[in-house]
Amino acid sequence: MPAFGIISTTISTNSNKPIFGYIGMVNWPTLINNYVKPLYMLGTSNILNTRNNKYFSENFKDITMSNQQVNKFILFIKEITLFIYFIFYNLRDYTRGIFQSERLRYSPIFYKSTRRSFNNAVPVNKVFKRNYSIDNRLHKLDPNWVTGFVDAEGCFSTIIEVSEDLKRKVRVSFEINLHEKDEQILVSIKSFFGVGQVYNRSDKKISIYRVTNVNYIKDNIIPHFIEYPLMSKKALDFLLWSKVIEIILNKEHLSEEGFLKVLSYYAYINTGVSKKVQKYYPNIIPADKPDTFLPETLHPQWVSGFVAGDGGFSIYIRSAKDYVISEKVSCRFHIAQHIRDLELMKLFIKFFDCGSVGVRSNKATPRCDFYVQDFFLIVEKILPHFDTYPLLNLKQQDYLCFKECVSIIKSKTHLTREGLNKIKSLNLEMNSNRLK
Incomplete structure (x- = not known):
């Protein structure tokens, strides 16, 4: 078969082992099922779910866009070329010890760890990219x-x-x-x-x-x-x-x-x-502390990351006899820190152009807080920031509930029993209640 000759030449050139020693290492049924069949189907289909891999994605795209413009022979050549490249990379990575049989179960697309009690399939290309992980194209953070x-x-x-x-x-x-x-x-x-x-x-x-x-x-x-x-x-x-x-x-x-x-x-x-x-070692001599400095302004993405960890969005419902429904609703955005980060907390005032910083000295561990509880400032200063720079973790759900409560208050619906009950329902989904 011509393709086999090409494969043999390619592998022999890039390794010290004879080709037949590697052929047995390939999971052929999985490879054929996951790659050869989908490639063959490209001749009659315009839809393909590609992997997050630059080389394969570009080639798949090329095939998909070309299959109505080229004859079947050209399409077949492209399919075989892609097939050969896959085999080459699969065997090359095997020689590097990436797919160790005692540790991994593998297929052409995913590996699964056998050290855990649950399956956690991870794209193989993420394993290969480990040493280049700071490349922002590989993630959304x-x-x-x-x-x-x-x-x-x-x-x-x-x-x-x-x-x-x-x-x-x-x-x-x-x-x-x-x-x-x-x-x-x-x-x-x-x-x-x-x-x-x-x-x-x-x-x-x-x-x-x-x-x-x-x-x-x-x-x-x-x-x-x-x-x-x-x-x-x-x-x-x-x-x-x-x-x-x-x-x-x-x-x-x-x-x-x-x-x-x-x-x-x-x-x-x-x-x-x-x-x-x-x-x-009772006589340890501490090293000199290195100097650390705060910037003049905070980066908006840093702020959202920090709030995702140590920030909070709270809704308070208190008794109020002078209200028609005898209950009052208020909102509060806050960030809590150890007192040693007091100067950092003050930077949030500058960043949001609002808020206050308070110190809680009555605690065993002295704390300081940045907080905003003025409803107008929450609407004008706080919400726009987190709409633009989301929290990304579970706290994002707290923020969305908080934002919905703010919307209810802004529309005055909280002054009705129905609106107040909706706020109470949302409050039960926030913060520690979400973790139960």
């Missing part, structure tokens, strides 16, 4: 949105383990923990970075996106936050954490001097030194 969301929900973790015989271990991770109902945004973030895994802890009703491989962190995570810097005080954690990554990559943490250097950075990251580590 804006990089500034991602940074804003990580400012709110992310964690740059360093874990020090010390045993009784003073054996030491240093582990690092970048992770985001959310309610399990918000897992989809973690899948999108994983796709954005192209590395890491999303885990589900059904016992705790949480989903976790985590990256622990230091090379992935070096190549994918750190470059992103250098190009799109964090705005909150979490930037300090990131900078110190990056120093720890550098020490690990250079294997300096294996020496006493290098380990003590790790401890000096560890002392300032997140909650600081654990009691167990302090027991064995």
Whole structure:
């Protein structure tokens, strides 16, 4: 068969194994069913669902647009060419160890992880693109949105383990923990970075996106936050954490001097030194804190990402004897943070051109809040922003309910029993009620 000769030449030229050694590796029934038959059907059909792959999409498009203009022989040649390219790429990737039989079940389009109890088909081209994941064409998330969301929900973790015989271990991770109902945004973030895994802890009703491989962190995570810097005080954690990554990559943490250097950075990251580590190393000398700076203005995508994590849209219904239906409705948009980010909260006033910042010092952990509760300002300043820059995660549903409530109030329908009941119904779908 002529096509087989072309395939043999192509593969032999690009590999060190004889062609017949690779032919047995191909899942021929799946390949023929998923590719040869659809390609043959192109001769009589103008509709085709293509993969998210530049090469195949362009060729499919070419075939689909040409099948009414060229004879069947030309169409057949194009089909065979596409078929040959698929075989070449399939076998090439097999030689690189991408489709390891003990780990993956695969077909020409998708791979499925056998390490989990559920099937999670992922396009093969996303696996190949792992090292180029910062390419925005592969996902819908804006990089500034991602940074804003990580400012709110992310964690740059360093874990020090010390045993009784003073054996030491240093582990690092970048992770985001959310309610399990918000897992989809973690899948999108994983796709954005192209590395890491999303885990589900059904016992705790949480989903976790985590990256622990230091090379992935070096190549994918750190470059992103250098190009799109964090705005909150979490930037300090990131900078110190990056120093720890550098020490690990250079294997300096294996020496006493290098380990003590790790401890000096560890002392300032997140909650600081654990009691167990302090027991064995009571005289840790903290490293100098790097300087962090706030910009003059906030990026709108960063704002939406940050609000998706730490913002809130609330509807309050209170008794009011002077109202016809004896109940009053009010709206509030707010963002809560630790007091150390007070200056950041003040930037929201400048960004939205409205609102106030308050401090809650009566809490065990001092907090500060940016909030807007003037109805006119919510309509004129807050809603237009989130209509343009959506929240993207589960909180977007809260925003839509909030917006509908605002619309009811604006039309004065909330002054009727029917309108008030509608607001009460929407309120039961928002915030913590949505997570039940």
